[in-house]
Amino acid sequence: MFDKISQSKWKNIVLFIAVFAFVATSIVAIIVYKLSGEINGVAEVNSKEIPFYEFNYAYEMTARNMQMQNLDISNLKDQIKKEVINDLIEKELLYQEAEKEGITATSEQVKNEILKISAFQVNGKFDKQIYLQIINSFGLTPDAFENILRKELSVNNLKTILLSTIYVSDEEIETFTKKQLTKVSGEATIIKPNIPEITEEMIKKFYEEHKKDYSTQTGKNITVYKIDIQKLGDDKAQQLAKQLFTQAKSGNLQSVPAEVEKVFEGDVFSNQEIQNLPKEIQEDVNFLNKDKKVSFTKTQNEYYISVFNGESLKSIPYEQVKNEIKQKLERELSQKALQDMQKTTDITQLLKQNKTEKQTISDNTIQELVVKFGIKREDLNKLTNLKVGEISKPISTENGILIFKPTEIKEPDKSQVDEMKKTILPFIKSQKFNDVYQMYVDSLKKKAKIKINKRVLENG
Numbered sequence: 001m002f003d004k005i006s007q008s009k010w011k012n013i014v015l016f017i018a019v020f021a022f023v024a025t026s027i028v029a030i031i032v033y034k035l036s037g038e039i040n041g042v043a044e045v046n047s048k049e050i051p052f053y054e055f056n057y058a059y060e061m062t063a064r065n066m067q068m069q070n071l072d073i074s075n076l077k078d079q080i081k082k083e084v085i086n087d088l089i090e091k092e093l094l095y096q097e098a099e100k101e102g103i104t105a106t107s108e109q110v111k112n113e114i115l116k117i118s119a120f121q122v123n124g125k126f127d128k129q130i131y132l133q134i135i136n137s138f139g140l141t142p143d144a145f146e147n148i149l150r151k152e153l154s155v156n157n158l159k160t161i162l163l164s165t166i167y168v169s170d171e172e173i174e175t176f177t178k179k180q181l182t183k184v185s186g187e188a189t190i191i192k193p194n195i196p197e198i199t200e201e202m203i204k205k206f207y208e209e210h211k212k213d214y215s216t217q218t219g220k221n222i223t224v225y226k227i228d229i230q231k232l233g234d235d236k237a238q239q240l241a242k243q244l245f246t247q248a249k250s251g252n253l254q255s256v257p258a259e260v261e262k263v264f265e266g267d268v269f270s271n272q273e274i275q276n277l278p279k280e281i282q283e284d285v286n287f288l289n290k291d292k293k294v295s296f297t298k299t300q301n302e303y304y305i306s307v308f309n310g311e312s313l314k315s316i317p318y319e320q321v322k323n324e325i326k327q328k329l330e331r332e333l334s335q336k337a338l339q340d341m342q343k344t345t346d347i348t349q350l351l352k353q354n355k356t357e358k359q360t361i362s363d364n365t366i367q368e369l370v371v372k373f374g375i376k377r378e379d380l381n382k383l384t385n386l387k388v389g390e391i392s393k394p395i396s397t398e399n400g401i402l403i404f405k406p407t408e409i410k411e412p413d414k415s416q417v418d419e420m421k422k423t424i425l426p427f428i429k430s431q432k433f434n435d436v437y438q439m440y441v442d443s444l445k446k447k448a449k450i451k452i453n454k455r456v457l458e459n460g
Contacts, residue, residue, distance in 0.1 A: 192355045
């Protein structure tokens, strides 16, 4: 495998990402997937469908693992679905990259891996009957299970390459050690942005503008007209029906003659039966969509014209999502105010225009301060390079700005530093790998064309 790496562009890409990940701000990608009812798999990634058997297997494995930990999953099923779909999308993206790089697992590797799985063994030897029994319990054929395993192994190949590019410098080890062992005391001033009050009007406005985000089902708005043949006579009824159909077809249905009865107008959702309509009209309505907007049907005694007016949504009631929206708006306004505040370098102006809170810090490690205040990686040097009595430049945190003045700094003993250096390299490397890995996955998601089968999320 590693012979292929040296000939591949992959290593250069990863090295670039690794360097970028170390010096840049931690970025969380916000990905909005398209929902579609027109794909056969659970999702589609760059025109390649993820089959349902992969979803069913991953969902079942996740659910079983949670139940083995005595967790009640009855109220978590929708959340598990979303997480499983997201994991499958990530895996498919990485598998496609492995295909591009020529590092997918071979059939021989897959076979050897199956032979090593202890669940398929009896007395330390592979048992084909046990193997088939177990995969059948998940609704899988041998081919399906091998495809799942091939993806897993291929993604692991990719991760191995990524890990091989991670380099940890002496300076990083020194900074990390200092962060863990150096203890500081001092005065901390936390400056927090002023957040406008979230009003009921703001919450309602957001709900109306984003109803689609709070929908549980997508349906269609339908109008059904009836023309009574017995009342009007065959000729007049037929003439009216043709006229109405032509107008509806051309989108010019401005006014409806008094002889035409509107028998239904409203939203119809999946497999919903419309009361008091003949079965054939119900079937016509089920087939209406944005491409087939009008249907014309004759029964023994009536003509029916059914018209598709547009898509409709069944939304979660306002009162149920009111608090969630309020919290979301508070986060957004807080984030905007925080970003505006962090652009200001004038401490006097910051103190004058915003709320402040003072804290006395006693014998905290740098790491404890990082966790306590949510200090960002790129601002860490503003803290670690301070001398006693020196006032820091504004330090960005998760919730505001920190101004710190150390009154005492206790450097660790050399023996403590040397002892820690022996053990922390794998930890730093793992942390750095996770940052780079997540950044790479996020970049793939941003560039990819991803659709999720909305029926998976709609079905309970």
